[in-house]
Amino acid sequence: MSPLRNFLVASCFMIATAGSAIGGPVMDEIRKDDRLVCLVNTNSPAFSVPDSEGVYRGFNTDFCRMAAAAILGDAGKADIRGIGFSDSMKTIVAKGAHMASRSITNTGTRDANPGMRFVVTTFFDGQGFMVPRSLGVTSAKELSGATVCAEEGSTTLLNIADWFSDRGIQYRVENIADKTARLQAFFSGKCDVLASDRTALNSDRLLADDPEAYVILPEVISNEPLTLLSQPDAELEKALYWSFQVMLNAEALKVSSGNVDNVVADLADQPKSVQRLFGQDSAAGEMASQIGLPAEWSYNIIKQVGNYGEVYDRSLGTEDYGLERAGTANALFSQGGLMYPLPIR
Numbered sequence: 001m002s003p004l005r006n007f008l009v010a011s012c013f014m015i016a017t018a019g020s021a022i023g024g025p026v027m028d029e030i031r032k033d034d035r036l037v038c039l040v041n042t043n044s045p046a047f048s049v050p051d052s053e054g055v056y057r058g059f060n061t062d063f064c065r066m067a068a069a070a071i072l073g074d075a076g077k078a079d080i081r082g083i084g085f086s087d088s089m090k091t092i093v094a095k096g097a098h099m100a101s102r103s104i105t106n107t108g109t110r111d112a113n114p115g116m117r118f119v120v121t122t123f124f125d126g127q128g129f130m131v132p133r134s135l136g137v138t139s140a141k142e143l144s145g146a147t148v149c150a151e152e153g154s155t156t157l158l159n160i161a162d163w164f165s166d167r168g169i170q171y172r173v174e175n176i177a178d179k180t181a182r183l184q185a186f187f188s189g190k191c192d193v194l195a196s197d198r199t200a201l202n203s204d205r206l207l208a209d210d211p212e213a214y215v216i217l218p219e220v221i222s223n224e225p226l227t228l229l230s231q232p233d234a235e236l237e238k239a240l241y242w243s244f245q246v247m248l249n250a251e252a253l254k255v256s257s258g259n260v261d262n263v264v265a266d267l268a269d270q271p272k273s274v275q276r277l278f279g280q281d282s283a284a285g286e287m288a289s290q291i292g293l294p295a296e297w298s299y300n301i302i303k304q305v306g307n308y309g310e311v312y313d314r315s316l317g318t319e320d321y322g323l324e325r326a327g328t329a330n331a332l333f334s335q336g337g338l339m340y341p342l343p344i345r
């Protein structure tokens with residue numbers, strides 16, 4: 001069965017110290033149910049794909065697992081659910097899930113919605129265009145008169161409108177909410193162009209019968225900071241934000257899932273910054289009691305999920321997917337990127 005057919009079949013402990021915790025009903029619910037509901041894309045190779053047992057795997061799913069490891073002490077307590085793009089935001093606002101990790105761009109107007117909060121950017125992306133190789137097009141500037149397929153309710157549609165009108169290029173848009181239908185329209189030639197985040201295009205290309213028959217054009221026409229979304233809850237937001245900082249700090253300090261046991265076994269001999277990251281009587285421990293997390297939250301994240309670089313390499317840096325990190329915004333700040341580990345102290 002082709003990947004697209006596969007997709008069609010799959011369809012789209014501590015309690016906070018009394019008086020000192022920030023307090024949050026959503027966190028209370030997560031602890032009470034011992035389960036964290038996290039929304040992802042139903043099928044986006046390398047980002048979220050159900051395995052043979054129906055368990056979602058991939059880059060975006062690892063941030064659901066990060067949250068469950070930090071809050072519940074067990075990455076396996078993330079209840080990861082696939083859902084369509086627009087429905088994911090509606091579900092968060094309707095309190096039907098605790099968070100989403102699914103390539104949603106943080107924009108001002110979305111974040112102004114009081115029913116949801118953008119917490120931390122896990123991937124800096126930009127919008128691009130994919131066309132059949134047979135079209136012989138090498139630049140988006142050659143797309144005059146083209147029919148462009150894009151996601152309903154996405155930033156993609158807004159960016160296309162700006163970009164084409166700024167250049168006086170005529171185009172037609174096929175605004176298709178259902179991902180399966182959209183990909184079918186593109187792969188069957190109903191649309192000349194598929195527009196989306198470049199990572200999404202990279203993933204969608206792998207769902208074609210012959211990925212080599214499609215090319216992603218060089219233009220990157222927007223900033224798409226793909227960001228974790230949660231229900232509004234000060235405690236949950238801090239837990240997610242600082243869990244991500246733990247992953248960045250661990251990478252910068254070269255602590256990974258593979259060596260973290262040795263590192264904590266020998267903590268007193270580690271650099272002070274590593275002691276602060278894992279020591280229960282240091283910054284990490286103080287944060288745990290203030291936010292309301294298990295004392296070993298930072299260890300659990302790194303042991304069970306990994307540092308940011310591991311998470312990136314596991315899903316995106318593979319030979320099959322091959323998304324280069326060096327030289328991009330997703331590199332650590334110390335290597336010229338925007339991934340800037342905030343001090344844990």
Ligand SMILES: N[C@@H](CCC(=O)N[C@@H](CS)C(=O)NCC(=O)O)C(=O)O
Nearest residue numbers: 084085103104105151154155179200
């Ligand atoms: N990042 C942009 C684009 C998001 C987007 O178009 N996502 C699509 C392409 S990956 C999607 O998630 N479709 C799959 C679905 O609806 O399940 C946004 O936040 O508006």
